[in-house]
Amino acid sequence: EVQLVESGGGLVQPGGSLRLSCAxxxxxxxxxxxxxxxxxPGKGLEWVGRIxxxxxxGTTDYAAPVKGRFTISRDxxxxxxxxxxxxxxxxxxxxxxCNTVYCPNSVCYPWxxxxxxxxxx
Amino acid sequence: SYELTQPPSVSVSPGQTARITCSGDxxxxxxxxxYQQKSGQAPVLxxxxxxxxxxxxxxxxxGSSSGTMATLTxxxxxxxxxxxxxxxxxxxxxxxxxFGGGTKLTVL
Numbered sequence: 497e498v499q500l501v502e503s504g505g506g507l508v509q510p511g512g513s514l515r516l517s518c519a520x521x522x523x524x525x526x527x528x529x530x531x532x533x534x535x536x537p538g539k540g541l542e543w544v545g546r547i548x549x550x551x552x553x554g555t556t557d558y559a560a561p562v563k564g565r566f567t568i569s570r571d572x573x574x575x576x577x578x579x580x581x582x583x584x585x586x587x588x589x590x591x592x593x594c595n596t597v598y599c600p601n602s603v604c605y606p607w608x609x610x611x612x613x614x615x616x617x
Numbered sequence: 618s619y620e621l622t623q624p625p626s627v628s629v630s631p632g633q634t635a636r637i638t639c640s641g642d643x644x645x646x647x648x649x650x651x652y653q654q655k656s657g658q659a660p661v662l663x664x665x666x667x668x669x670x671x672x673x674x675x676x677x678x679x680g681s682s683s684g685t686m687a688t689l690t691x692x693x694x695x696x697x698x699x700x701x702x703x704x705x706x707x708x709x710x711x712x713x714x715x716f717g718g719g720t721k722l723t724v725l
Binding site: 531533541542543559593595597599601602603604606610 | 650654659661662665666669670671672701703705712714715718719
Protein backbone atom coordinates (compact mmCIF):
# COMPACT_ATOMS: atom_id res chain seq x y z
CA GLU A 497 0.00 0.00 0.00
CA VAL A 498 1.35 3.40 -0.99
CA GLN A 499 1.63 5.86 1.88
CA LEU A 500 2.94 9.36 2.33
CA VAL A 501 3.17 10.50 5.94
CA GLU A 502 4.11 14.08 6.75
CA SER A 503 5.51 15.09 10.13
CA GLY A 504 7.37 17.90 11.83
CA GLY A 505 4.69 20.56 11.88
CA GLY A 506 4.11 22.87 14.81
CA LEU A 507 3.95 26.40 16.14
CA VAL A 508 6.87 28.68 15.33
CA GLN A 509 7.50 32.38 15.74
CA PRO A 510 7.92 34.69 12.76
CA GLY A 511 11.50 34.53 11.56
CA GLY A 512 11.93 31.01 12.88
CA SER A 513 12.73 27.74 11.17
CA LEU A 514 11.13 24.33 10.89
CA ARG A 515 11.84 21.12 9.00
CA LEU A 516 9.08 18.91 7.67
CA SER A 517 9.53 15.28 6.71
CA CYS A 518 7.54 13.07 4.38
CA ALA A 519 8.00 9.33 4.81
CA UNK A 520 7.15 7.34 1.70
CA UNK A 521 6.36 3.65 1.49
CA UNK A 522 4.87 1.17 -0.94
CA UNK A 523 6.69 2.38 -4.06
CA UNK A 524 10.17 3.00 -5.39
CA UNK A 525 10.65 6.45 -3.91
CA UNK A 526 14.01 7.06 -5.58
CA UNK A 527 12.44 6.98 -9.05
CA UNK A 528 9.77 9.58 -8.36
CA UNK A 529 9.75 13.37 -8.61
CA UNK A 530 8.19 14.77 -5.45
CA UNK A 531 6.38 18.00 -4.61
CA UNK A 532 5.42 20.00 -1.57
CA UNK A 533 2.01 21.67 -1.68
CA UNK A 534 0.39 23.80 1.01
CA UNK A 535 -3.07 24.98 1.88
CA UNK A 536 -3.67 27.97 4.12
CA PRO A 537 -6.77 27.77 6.34
CA GLY A 538 -9.87 28.19 4.22
CA LYS A 539 -7.82 28.79 1.05
CA GLY A 540 -6.92 26.90 -2.08
CA LEU A 541 -3.97 24.70 -2.91
CA GLU A 542 -0.57 26.28 -3.53
CA TRP A 543 2.42 24.54 -5.07
CA VAL A 544 5.53 25.12 -2.95
CA GLY A 545 8.24 23.32 -4.88
CA ARG A 546 9.54 20.14 -6.46
CA ILE A 547 12.58 17.90 -6.45
CA UNK A 548 13.44 15.59 -9.31
CA UNK A 549 14.76 12.08 -8.86
CA UNK A 550 18.53 11.76 -8.60
CA UNK A 551 18.50 9.92 -11.93
CA UNK A 552 17.02 13.06 -13.50
CA UNK A 553 19.48 15.38 -11.79
CA GLY A 554 17.90 15.83 -8.36
CA THR A 555 17.29 19.52 -9.06
CA THR A 556 14.75 21.66 -7.27
CA ASP A 557 12.33 24.41 -8.26
CA TYR A 558 10.35 26.70 -5.99
CA ALA A 559 7.35 28.97 -6.09
CA ALA A 560 8.19 32.66 -5.90
CA PRO A 561 6.81 33.25 -2.36
CA VAL A 562 9.19 30.68 -0.82
CA LYS A 563 12.23 30.86 -3.08
CA GLY A 564 15.35 31.61 -1.09
CA ARG A 565 13.69 30.68 2.21
CA PHE A 566 12.63 27.05 1.70
CA THR A 567 14.81 24.12 0.66
CA ILE A 568 13.59 20.73 -0.55
CA SER A 569 15.81 17.70 -0.23
CA ARG A 570 15.47 13.94 -0.29
CA ASP A 571 17.18 10.94 1.27
CA UNK A 572 16.43 7.99 -0.97
CA UNK A 573 18.12 5.60 1.48
CA UNK A 574 15.43 6.54 4.01
CA UNK A 575 12.59 6.99 1.50
CA UNK A 576 12.09 10.45 2.95
CA UNK A 577 11.44 13.89 1.52
CA UNK A 578 12.24 17.05 3.48
CA UNK A 579 11.19 20.67 3.48
CA UNK A 580 13.49 23.00 5.38
CA UNK A 581 11.72 26.28 6.06
CA UNK A 582 13.56 29.37 7.29
CA UNK A 583 12.65 33.03 7.81
CA UNK A 584 9.07 31.95 8.32
CA UNK A 585 6.30 34.49 7.92
CA UNK A 586 2.74 34.51 9.22
CA UNK A 587 1.55 33.94 5.65
CA UNK A 588 3.37 30.58 5.63
CA UNK A 589 0.77 29.25 8.05
CA UNK A 590 -0.77 26.27 6.26
CA UNK A 591 -1.23 22.54 6.06
CA UNK A 592 1.74 21.17 4.13
CA UNK A 593 1.43 18.10 1.95
CA CYS A 594 3.97 16.07 0.01
CA ASN A 595 2.75 14.50 -3.19
CA THR A 596 3.56 13.24 -6.65
CA VAL A 597 1.59 13.14 -9.90
CA TYR A 598 3.18 9.82 -10.78
CA CYS A 599 0.44 7.33 -11.68
CA PRO A 600 1.86 3.97 -12.72
CA ASN A 601 -0.78 1.85 -14.44
CA SER A 602 -3.26 4.69 -13.70
CA VAL A 603 -2.94 4.10 -9.95
CA CYS A 604 -2.26 7.56 -8.58
CA TYR A 605 -0.55 7.80 -5.23
CA PRO A 606 -2.69 9.21 -2.41
CA TRP A 607 -1.73 12.26 -0.43
CA UNK A 608 -1.05 12.07 3.28
CA UNK A 609 -2.98 14.04 5.87
CA UNK A 610 -0.44 16.84 5.87
CA UNK A 611 1.61 18.64 8.53
CA UNK A 612 0.21 21.80 10.07
CA UNK A 613 2.58 24.73 10.35
CA UNK A 614 1.46 27.75 12.35
CA UNK A 615 3.60 30.87 12.29
CA UNK A 616 2.54 33.22 15.06
CA UNK A 617 4.01 35.36 17.79
CA SER B 618 3.80 34.78 -12.86
CA TYR B 619 1.75 32.05 -14.47
CA GLU B 620 -1.93 31.63 -13.63
CA LEU B 621 -4.66 29.06 -14.21
CA THR B 622 -8.17 30.47 -14.19
CA GLN B 623 -11.21 28.52 -12.97
CA PRO B 624 -14.78 29.65 -12.29
CA PRO B 625 -15.35 29.99 -8.51
CA SER B 626 -18.46 27.86 -8.57
CA VAL B 627 -20.54 25.50 -10.69
CA SER B 628 -23.96 24.26 -9.68
CA VAL B 629 -26.02 21.43 -11.22
CA SER B 630 -28.91 19.21 -10.27
CA PRO B 631 -28.29 15.51 -9.63
CA GLY B 632 -27.98 13.61 -12.89
CA GLN B 633 -26.98 16.67 -14.90
CA THR B 634 -23.59 17.21 -16.50
CA ALA B 635 -21.17 19.52 -14.77
CA ARG B 636 -18.30 21.10 -16.66
CA ILE B 637 -15.45 22.85 -14.89
CA THR B 638 -13.03 24.81 -17.04
CA CYS B 639 -9.42 25.80 -16.51
CA SER B 640 -7.65 28.26 -18.76
CA GLY B 641 -3.95 28.92 -19.05
CA ASP B 642 -1.56 30.09 -21.75
CA UNK B 643 0.71 27.05 -21.49
CA UNK B 644 -2.02 24.42 -21.59
CA UNK B 645 -1.53 23.68 -25.31
CA UNK B 646 1.91 22.32 -24.39
CA UNK B 647 1.51 21.12 -20.80
CA UNK B 648 -0.60 18.42 -19.23
CA UNK B 649 -3.45 19.32 -16.90
CA UNK B 650 -4.21 17.42 -13.72
CA UNK B 651 -7.48 17.63 -11.79
CA TYR B 652 -7.85 17.23 -8.04
CA GLN B 653 -11.01 16.71 -6.04
CA GLN B 654 -11.03 17.88 -2.45
CA LYS B 655 -13.97 17.13 -0.21
CA SER B 656 -14.47 19.08 2.98
CA GLY B 657 -11.87 18.25 5.60
CA GLN B 658 -10.07 15.73 3.41
CA ALA B 659 -6.82 15.61 1.46
CA PRO B 660 -7.05 16.18 -2.30
CA VAL B 661 -7.52 13.20 -4.60
CA LEU B 662 -6.16 13.10 -8.15
CA UNK B 663 -9.10 12.24 -10.42
CA UNK B 664 -7.69 13.05 -13.89
CA UNK B 665 -4.01 13.06 -14.90
CA UNK B 666 -2.28 13.98 -18.14
CA UNK B 667 -5.36 15.78 -19.51
CA UNK B 668 -7.62 12.80 -20.10
CA UNK B 669 -6.56 9.77 -18.04
CA UNK B 670 -8.83 8.75 -15.20
CA UNK B 671 -7.18 7.57 -12.02
CA UNK B 672 -7.91 4.04 -10.92
CA UNK B 673 -10.97 3.87 -8.69
CA UNK B 674 -12.48 7.10 -9.97
CA UNK B 675 -16.02 6.67 -11.38
CA UNK B 676 -16.36 6.67 -15.16
CA UNK B 677 -18.60 9.73 -14.99
CA UNK B 678 -15.44 11.80 -14.52
CA UNK B 679 -13.58 12.71 -17.72
CA GLY B 680 -11.04 15.26 -18.84
CA SER B 681 -10.32 17.03 -22.09
CA SER B 682 -8.06 19.78 -23.31
CA SER B 683 -8.19 22.02 -26.35
CA GLY B 684 -6.00 25.02 -26.93
CA THR B 685 -5.65 27.10 -23.80
CA MET B 686 -8.56 25.47 -22.00
CA ALA B 687 -8.88 22.19 -20.12
CA THR B 688 -12.22 20.85 -18.96
CA LEU B 689 -13.28 18.44 -16.26
CA THR B 690 -16.66 16.89 -17.03
CA UNK B 691 -18.83 15.07 -14.54
CA UNK B 692 -21.52 13.28 -16.52
CA UNK B 693 -24.55 12.55 -14.38
CA UNK B 694 -23.22 14.31 -11.31
CA UNK B 695 -24.10 12.79 -7.95
CA UNK B 696 -24.54 14.46 -4.57
CA UNK B 697 -21.34 12.77 -3.42
CA UNK B 698 -19.42 14.64 -6.13
CA UNK B 699 -19.85 17.91 -4.25
CA UNK B 700 -16.34 19.14 -3.61
CA UNK B 701 -13.74 21.70 -4.56
CA UNK B 702 -11.96 20.90 -7.80
CA UNK B 703 -8.52 22.23 -8.70
CA UNK B 704 -6.68 22.12 -11.98
CA UNK B 705 -2.88 21.86 -11.83
CA UNK B 706 -0.28 22.36 -14.51
CA UNK B 707 3.14 23.78 -15.29
CA UNK B 708 4.20 27.01 -16.93
CA UNK B 709 5.78 26.97 -20.37
CA UNK B 710 9.25 26.38 -18.92
CA UNK B 711 8.05 23.28 -17.06
CA UNK B 712 9.91 24.40 -13.96
CA UNK B 713 7.08 26.12 -12.10
CA UNK B 714 3.76 24.54 -11.30
CA UNK B 715 0.55 26.20 -10.29
CA PHE B 716 -2.95 25.33 -9.13
CA GLY B 717 -6.05 27.03 -10.36
CA GLY B 718 -8.04 28.94 -7.78
CA GLY B 719 -10.48 26.08 -7.36
CA THR B 720 -14.12 25.54 -8.31
CA LYS B 721 -16.77 24.61 -5.80
CA LEU B 722 -19.13 22.08 -7.37
CA THR B 723 -22.59 22.03 -5.84
CA VAL B 724 -24.97 19.21 -6.74
CA LEU B 725 -28.48 19.81 -5.44
